[in-house]
Amino acid sequence: MTDLLIKNARPYGEDPTDVLVVDGVVDRIGPGLEAPEDADVLDADGAVLLPGFVDLHVHLREPGGEESETIETGSHAAALGGFTAVFAMPNTDPVADSDVVVEHVHRRGAEIGLVDVHPVGAVTVGLGGERLAEMGTMAGSRAQVRLFSDDGRCVNDPLIMRRALEYARALDAVIAQHAEDHRLTGGAQAHEGAAAARLGLTGWPAAAEETVVARDCALARDAGAALHVCHVSSARTIDVLRTAKAAGVRVTAEVTPHHLLLTDGRLASYDPVHKVNPPLRGADDTRAMREALAEGVIDVVATDHAPHASQYKDTEWEVAKPGMLGLQTALSVLVETMVEPGLLDWRGVARVLSERPAEIGGLPDQGRPVAEGEPATFALVDPDAVWTVRGAALASRASNTPYEGMRLPGAVVATVLRGRVTARDGKVQA
Ligand code: DOR
Numbered sequence: 186m187t188d189l190l191i192k193n194a195r196p197y198g199e200d201p202t203d204v205l206v207v208d209g210v211v212d213r214i215g216p217g218l219e220a221p222e223d224a225d226v227l228d229a230d231g232a233v234l235l236p237g238f239v240d241l242h243v244h245l246r247e248p249g250g251e252e253s254e255t256i257e258t259g260s261h262a263a264a265l266g267g268f269t270a271v272f273a274m275p276n277t278d279p280v281a282d283s284d285v286v287v288e289h290v291h292r293r294g295a296e297i298g299l300v301d302v303h304p305v306g307a308v309t310v311g312l313g314g315e316r317l318a319e320m321g322t323m324a325g326s327r328a329q330v331r332l333f334s335d336d337g338r339c340v341n342d343p344l345i346m347r348r349a350l351e352y353a354r355a356l357d358a359v360i361a362q363h364a365e366d367h368r369l370t371g372g373a374q375a376h377e378g379a380a381a382a383r384l385g386l387t388g389w390p391a392a393a394e395e396t397v398v399a400r401d402c403a404l405a406r407d408a409g410a411a412l413h414v415c416h417v418s419s420a421r422t423i424d425v426l427r428t429a430k431a432a433g434v435r436v437t438a439e440v441t442p443h444h445l446l447l448t449d450g451r452l453a454s455y456d457p458v459h460k461v462n463p464p465l466r467g468a469d470d471t472r473a474m475r476e477a478l479a480e481g482v483i484d485v486v487a488t489d490h491a492p493h494a495s496q497y498k499d500t501e502w503e504v505a506k507p508g509m510l511g512l513q514t515a516l517s518v519l520v521e522t523m524v525e526p527g528l529l530d531w532r533g534v535a536r537v538l539s540e541r542p543a544e545i546g547g548l549p550d551q552g553r554p555v556a557e558g559e560p561a562t563f564a565l566v567d568p569d570a571v572w573t574v575r576g577a578a579l580a581s582r583a584s585n586t587p588y589e590g591m592r593l594p595g596a597v598v599a600t601v602l603r604g605r606v607t608a609r610d611g612k613v614q615a
């Protein structure tokens with residue numbers, strides 16, 4: 186493998202330095218390093234050097250949903266977004282509830298080789314919510330599944346959830362819950378509030394999230410198991426998480442970029458590009474999400490990258506599928522909502538986008554510090570760049586971005602996975 190010399194990079198935003206990578210590992214860090222013969226040189230030009238980003242929550246749609254995304258197009262989007270590992274949700278067709286499907290996803294990810302693709306296993310057979318999937322078989326497969334979720338659906342039955350947590354404990358795995366009491370939401374897809382009322386849309390009450398999280402924290406406590414709460418959207422849920430964490434429950438939580446930035450004010454356009462589950466909520470909620478992320482009550486940012494081909498989005502609100510793209514805009518939305526307002530510094534960004542997600546997902550060689558002897562797995566970020574989002578220009582097969590035409594700050598200028606440059610200046614390095 187060719188050596189790599191990164192010149193003029195600022196680790197965690199600190200003073201510029203050079204980083205020499207040999208055999209995929211950081212060999213030396215210091216100013217004025219000489220490039221060995223034949224080494225690739227990447228002039229970072231003062232860009233911020235962070236550990237590569239890890240996304241605990243993406244939908245890559247393969248197998249079965251290839252008109253919206255494939256593992257290949259999703260890997261491109263991930264590399265361009267600064268990600269070096271992603272966890273692919275199991276709501277595919279067939280569902281990833283067996284060793285066959287998780288091994289397929291894992292193998293395709295490795296063949297493409299741009300980002301480590303870790304399949305998430307389903308908790309219940311076919312996401313049906315009734316029978317536990319073969320969690321042990323998936324954990325023992327070549328894909329080594331460590332995260333299980335029925336995402337898109339909630340594991341609503343408390344007894345099934347309890348059993349799943351008990352298995353997770355035994356397998357040293359994590360249950361990632363899509364917290365939505367379906368009896369309370371009834372499939373509604375707008376935040377229960379003034380905006381929905383004006384448009385005549387049925388509301389998704391925040392209590393449908395809060396009550397499931399409270400229940401699951403109690404079940405995780407009793408099982409001694411690790412629970413991860415997907416896409417927290419309501420301020421009320423934060424209080425439940427804070428109390429549970431203080432009591433020693435093994436619970437972690439994620440927030441999406443869109444729940445940090447966007448509110449249900451977007452519904453006024455009636456454009457289904459803003460339809461997402463859980464729904465965009467009020468400004469009080471986005472404020473609470475930002476504060477909880479800064480405080481650490483919410484551990485990580487995860488994108489819930491949810492590509493949908495245009496036939497599923499360019500249609501009426503009621504029938505459009507929920508979800509929005511996230512991989513290539515995540516860093517910029519985080520800069521806009523957290524870095525520029527002073528809620529997170531670059532060490533904080535590394536914590537929520539790299540270190541904590543790698544810990545939760547059980548990835549020993551991701552989210553590591555930028556230091557000698559560590560894997561050369563990086564995202565390089567130009568904090569001063571400003572760019573205009575164009576869905577059609579994103580690498581995903583679908584283009585359902587809620588940020589169309591918005592000018593966002595901060596850009597990923599390069600991504601490096603174990604010494605290999607996977608993206609540079611907006612282009613995938615195949
Ligand atoms: O908006 C969403 N889209 N929420 C989910 O829980 C599932 C996801 C999808 O698969 O499209």
Ligand code: ZN
Pocket residue numbers: 336337338363415416462463
């Ligand atoms: Zn979900």
